[in-house]
Amino acid sequence: MSDEVVVKLNVNGRDHKVLVEPRKLLSDVLREDLHLTGTHVGCEHGACGACTVMVDGAAVRACLLFAVQVDGSKVVTVEGVTPTDGTLNPFQQAMQDCHGLQCGFCTPGFVVSMTSYLDDHPNPTDDDLKIALSGNLCRCTGYRGIINAARTAAGLPVPANAADGSDH
């Protein structure tokens, strides 16, 4: 067993210092050491996107990073993307309005990914959104609601035949 190392992280605006093995993934440090369990762990090898967080402003897979690698970084998790006044951010609100979640397991990953993406790309096309969403998997297959939420948050029209899930 290798020696534990001190890792300093600023998570959602708060400074933390943890003592962890180098092999400990950022996703596990967030959940187990900082008790921020909004970051979900699905596949644990970079395929599903449930663990997506922002590191220094960029959306990344927290399961593909060792916490020690991001020592000194600013991390934003799903707990940190909501406005402080208690409202939801535009994509979160759109997810609620468009029924973009079913079991909810994948939701934090979609929310962090699309919050980051829409901040960086305020005027995406419909195709851009579909490609941007491709890095997150929903095993309920509730993609129609999620795509409509992305369209709504981006100010794009929601096609009439896509208003519900009837054309799956």
Added chain:
Amino acid sequence: MKPSSFNYHAPTRVEEATALLAEHGDGAKVLAGGQSLVPMLSLRLASFEHLVDLNKVDGLSAIERVNGHLRVGAIVRQAVAEHSADVAASVPLLSKALPHIGHFQIRNRGTVGGSIAHADPASELPAVALALDATIEAAGPGGTRKIAAADFFVSTWQTALADDEILSAVEFPVWGPGSGFAVEELTRRHGDFALAGAVVGVQVSGDTVTKATIGLFGVGPTPLRASAAEAALLSGADAAEAGKVAASHISPVDDIHASGAYRTQVTAVIVRRAIEAALKEARS
């Protein structure tokens, strides 16, 4: 689903990194973006006693024009290269290949150098490096050396890098006016590794093709050059004929994703499409 224990090293100088590799031999592995390595560690397909992280090493993150080449440092993020105006203007084929890699969250961490050093035969950037006759700069304890892309890719996940060397930069030749480039691949889902893929560069003078390069990926143990198809194109063959020539020179194997015969058939089609798109761009 957790990696086995390792000792973590975060050197700040290239010399420190290569000294660590020299000291620990095949017990050490270089960590760049980690988007391929970390899953392999988590799945316990691989384990190493030492990881040498390049992310804090000075001087590996520049994109610069040097002697007719675009030099991309080892840890330039794929997302940075993808959105770089320098890359788009100087090496359009690299710009066009990058969005096919994984998803934007992967490209935010993944590096250009790491993808090439990882040498997955189904990935895009090794084929781009091979097709463009890029030069790979390797840094070792004794200094640096240059390796032609044609000599770099040895087999699946195996390169000409020695155990104590890191890939420190990749130099992509810059093509002149009248050139066009295209990337075509068949994947089950956007971002997956390709069942078969092609990268093409052409340069034209009037109706004549004066320069042609075709790189294939996903259809062999390394990225491949379709040299016979390049020659056919230079001799006046059309895109469909060149595609058939490219397919006739490969022998991809069957695996769980697709049969070799299917990959061969697909290769003829995607090479044709890539040539058509590249020619259209070159003539526009």
